[in-house]
Amino acid sequence: MRPYGEDQDQKTQANLCQLKLAKISLYKYIRLLMAINVLQVKPISRGAGQSATACAAYRSGEKIYDQREDREHDYSRKTGIDNNASQIITPDGITSPVAQDRATLWNAAEAAEMRKDARVAREYIIALPKEASPEERQQLAEAFGRLIANRYSVAVDLNIHSPHRDTDGTDNGNHHAHLLSTTRQLTPEGLGKKSDIELSDSDRAKRGLSKGKDEVFELRVEWTALQNRVLEKYGIQLSAHSLADQGIDQQPTLHMGARDTALERQGIATYTGNQNRIIQAENAERTAQKHQIKELDQEIQHTTNGIGELQQQRTTTHNDLRLLQQLAHQFSSTQAQTPQPEKTTERTLTNDKTARTPNPPAKGYDRERGFDR
Numbered sequence: 001m002r003p004y005g006e007d008q009d010q011k012t013q014a015n016l017c018q019l020k021l022a023k024i025s026l027y028k029y030i031r032l033l034m035a036i037n038v039l040q041v042k043p044i045s046r047g048a049g050q051s052a053t054a055c056a057a058y059r060s061g062e063k064i065y066d067q068r069e070d071r072e073h074d075y076s077r078k079t080g081i082d083n084n085a086s087q088i089i090t091p092d093g094i095t096s097p098v099a100q101d102r103a104t105l106w107n108a109a110e111a112a113e114m115r116k117d118a119r120v121a122r123e124y125i126i127a128l129p130k131e132a133s134p135e136e137r138q139q140l141a142e143a144f145g146r147l148i149a150n151r152y153s154v155a156v157d158l159n160i161h162s163p164h165r166d167t168d169g170t171d172n173g174n175h176h177a178h179l180l181s182t183t184r185q186l187t188p189e190g191l192g193k194k195s196d197i198e199l200s201d202s203d204r205a206k207r208g209l210s211k212g213k214d215e216v217f218e219l220r221v222e223w224t225a226l227q228n229r230v231l232e233k234y235g236i237q238l239s240a241h242s243l244a245d246q247g248i249d250q251q252p253t254l255h256m257g258a259r260d261t262a263l264e265r266q267g268i269a270t271y272t273g274n275q276n277r278i279i280q281a282e283n284a285e286r287t288a289q290k291h292q293i294k295e296l297d298q299e300i301q302h303t304t305n306g307i308g309e310l311q312q313q314r315t316t317t318h319n320d321l322r323l324l325q326q327l328a329h330q331f332s333s334t335q336a337q338t339p340q341p342e343k344t345t346e347r348t349l350t351n352d353k354t355a356r357t358p359n360p361p362a363k364g365y366d367r368e369r370g371f372d373r
Helices: 006-033 052-060 102-111 134-152 201-206 212-234 258-265 271-337
Strands: 039-045 063-066 071-074 087-089 119-127 156-161 176-181 184-187 190-194
Touching: 039 212, 052 063, 052 071, 052 102, 052 119, 052 156, 052 176, 063 102, 087 134, 102 119, 102 156, 102 190, 119 134, 134 156, 134 176, 134 212, 201 212, 258 271
Parallel strands: none
Antiparallel strands: 039 119, 063 071, 087 156, 119 176, 156 176, 184 190
């Protein structure tokens, strides 16, 4: 027999899962509607249990032997990597023996660091615009790789990853690239001193450099400019600021010149006008989807509260049943231990004077006469 309320609890849990899946689908749909400007910068550190060789092997989908750890990192079966675009980018005019291949470069990066918590690489992750062609996306990634290599005099390991495809064959449009750079400057002899971006804010101040976060924002500005030069022909322009920083919740429409405005007023559709109509429709759809998400959040919260109440009721019921069982057990034990009164045997007193049946007279005897007949 199932515990009280279990069927209802399971149905409620299933409903909650469906609501959460619907919310995820809406977020995925909203993301597909808009071009995004993403640049993430993060260190690769031994202190976090990472290694440059392992990261390089995973990003490139290759097999790299780590000389320092005496182990092999094999990700040769990994899919979704554009092998034709994978390459090592060096600063202009610098040729170094350590940058001849991926395994040599990252083993050299590991060997250059002595500290157990050393920062052995730096990774830049960029979202490549889905509106651009594959060739344009590769050119953008290579251009940003050269920008990093020349700006900091480092070697950059570039790998482009394709979007993950769902079972229905669709993808989430997440074209992106991983750029793994050395933390030390590349020289003709090998790896030299730490690059400027690896310095602390105090050391940067001593050299007259801006803070680390300002440096990252400058990189974002440069990356945005590279994208906008490609996206201009698609009628899209990105901002280096996040949407939250801009206070914009929707994609802005494109600027229409005097010629396009005049044509649109005459009822003649223009490319910019068509793009703006698409953007406006997408913004309206995005707004509607966000309202749906808000309603889903409320329903999820209501369902979650209902589950909590059901669980509380079930716990209370179980406690009540347990108490009743304990009381019943105690009552049974008390009954078994109480002495029972002795039964008195009633004796039936029989009259000592037993009714005697008179003997029949002897044959031939006459009672009145007292002699035989």
